[in-house]
Amino acid sequence: MSPHDRAEEDGPETLVSLDPRTGEVVGRHPVHGPDEVAAVVREARSAGEWWAGLGFAGRARRLADWRRLLVRRLDELAALVCAETGKPLDDARLELVMVVDHLHWAARNAERVLRRRRVPSGLLMYNHVASLEYLPLGVVGVIGPWNYPAFTPMGSIAYALAAGNAVVFKPSELTPGVGEWLAASFAEVVPEQPVFSVVTGFGPTGAALCRSDVDKIAFTGSTATGKRVMAACAENLTPVLIECGGKDALIVDEDADLDAAAEAALWGAMSNAGQTCVGVERVYVVEPLADRFVELLVARAAGLRPGGEPGADLGPITMPAQVDVIRRHVCDALDGGARAVVGSRDSVRPPYVEPVVLVDAPEDSPAVAEETFGPVVVVNRVSDVDEAVRRVNASGYGLGGAVFSRSRGAELARRVRAGMVAVNSVLSFVAVPALPFGGVGDSGFGRIHGEDGLREFARAQAVTRRRFAAVLHPMTFDRGSRTVRRLVRLVRLLHGR
Numbered sequence: 001m002s003p004h005d006r007a008e009e010d011g012p013e014t015l016v017s018l019d020p021r022t023g024e025v026v027g028r029h030p031v032h033g034p035d036e037v038a039a040v041v042r043e044a045r046s047a048g049e050w051w052a053g054l055g056f057a058g059r060a061r062r063l064a065d066w067r068r069l070l071v072r073r074l075d076e077l078a079a080l081v082c083a084e085t086g087k088p089l090d091d092a093r094l095e096l097v098m099v100v101d102h103l104h105w106a107a108r109n110a111e112r113v114l115r116r117r118r119v120p121s122g123l124l125m126y127n128h129v130a131s132l133e134y135l136p137l138g139v140v141g142v143i144g145p146w147n148y149p150a151f152t153p154m155g156s157i158a159y160a161l162a163a164g165n166a167v168v169f170k171p172s173e174l175t176p177g178v179g180e181w182l183a184a185s186f187a188e189v190v191p192e193q194p195v196f197s198v199v200t201g202f203g204p205t206g207a208a209l210c211r212s213d214v215d216k217i218a219f220t221g222s223t224a225t226g227k228r229v230m231a232a233c234a235e236n237l238t239p240v241l242i243e244c245g246g247k248d249a250l251i252v253d254e255d256a257d258l259d260a261a262a263e264a265a266l267w268g269a270m271s272n273a274g275q276t277c278v279g280v281e282r283v284y285v286v287e288p289l290a291d292r293f294v295e296l297l298v299a300r301a302a303g304l305r306p307g308g309e310p311g312a313d314l315g316p317i318t319m320p321a322q323v324d325v326i327r328r329h330v331c332d333a334l335d336g337g338a339r340a341v342v343g344s345r346d347s348v349r350p351p352y353v354e355p356v357v358l359v360d361a362p363e364d365s366p367a368v369a370e371e372t373f374g375p376v377v378v379v380n381r382v383s384d385v386d387e388a389v390r391r392v393n394a395s396g397y398g399l400g401g402a403v404f405s406r407s408r409g410a411e412l413a414r415r416v417r418a419g420m421v422a423v424n425s426v427l428s429f430v431a432v433p434a435l436p437f438g439g440v441g442d443s444g445f446g447r448i449h450g451e452d453g454l455r456e457f458a459r460a461q462a463v464t465r466r467r468f469a470a471v472l473h474p475m476t477f478d479r480g481s482r483t484v485r486r487l488v489r490l491v492r493l494l495h496g497r
């Protein structure tokens, strides 16, 4: 049963979140309509002014209090993440460890990255002092997915708050409880004003947030919804940050450490039951190593078991509709000539999917070309790494990627058309707060995390201050006839040769 079905039973104004392992009710939440969303954004606007007025130091103190609270109650939130997504408890804990680290980095670095600083004023304006500052936008609307219901939206929320904005967050209909928990815990350390609020509901609630008076929307979700978000935001010229899906690949070069590559491929493909935007969905391995690599991967994958108990390797498929996508991808690939070396068509047993490793799948099959978002990985052999790079880059997506190579990892990484690439590991870039995160092409644009992630939630303001009158002053109607001629002569001398 989906939250929609439950909502109909409970009445149209209620959103019911369910445990995907058992179908049990986890929580009931209001469905906010456009008027309620507008009212929350209105309150957030004045709260944002108050929050901005605290300055970097005041905000950093509050964000540090929040970080400590999150650490203290990590297990409580982890249990809720488990209940709403079904993921294993340790995966939920790992997600929250990364949340805490990012929150720490954002609060600690906001002032250094965003505060006013002087920049060279240049030849023409030598008599001015030039400075640049990144000011808060006001209210940032955040729309998040369900797969990492705390980590993913916090990549926007923590950085937007640290940059001095108020935040209104619309969590996925599958994980509203996690969103509300985050906002309620923030309100414990910042009780004065609704600086961080949550609106709950289905797609239309997200659409209402896009059409509200927010100053920016940070969206994370599927490419199809990302396009709808952009279209809605276009109506008010509201800027958007779009973090969408991917079809990330791992390249195994001739001199790769095969054991390490197989271990990493398995984690990249199967952790969180494959429901990871930067999960490894394709592996391209050079021909001479292909058989050995597949052997190592099969040996490891065969031991993984999905289940609902805390110690299971993989949880369920959180979004029931995704099960059909996964089944179609596996079946299409097998019909097209791929072989399943782990799992089969029967591995799809809702709400669980057992690991599936496909080899030699047609490059145009959905399992290679489209986002699967399940514990399925395709391993295809290539004649050399040039062919691997060509195939990796043939995807319309360009989110993350990985390269296993002892001698030319950095060179290959640079050739991959993606926002982030891990060399001799997978997914490691998500856990480095100083690194920006985001994609190209169908994976979206804009960056969360790192310095770029802080600037994403700020507006650059340039200021010039005149210090003294210039000898040559061309921007006045009082300029003499020779002023511009002299300037042109000067420019020819300096830049014309």
Ligand code: NDP
Residues within 6 Å of the ligand: 143, 144, 145, 146, 147, 148, 152, 170, 171, 172, 173, 174, 201, 202, 203, 204, 205, 206, 207, 208, 210, 220, 221, 222, 223, 224, 225, 226, 228, 229, 232, 243, 244, 245, 246, 276, 277, 278, 319, 371, 373, 399, 443
């Ligand atoms: P969806 O695109 O279905 O939903 C994302 C969010 O958008 C949800 O909160 C959803 O609400 C909301 N929404 C739905 N319709 C609208 C609308 N018309 N206007 C505004 N908001 C709307 O994605 P999923 O939740 O299924 O998440 C999975 C996707 O997210 C995958 O493609 C995955 O790759 C991607 N992802 C990308 C990441 C990245 O950083 N690049 C990270 C994590 C996931 P509701 O749930 O109520 O429908």
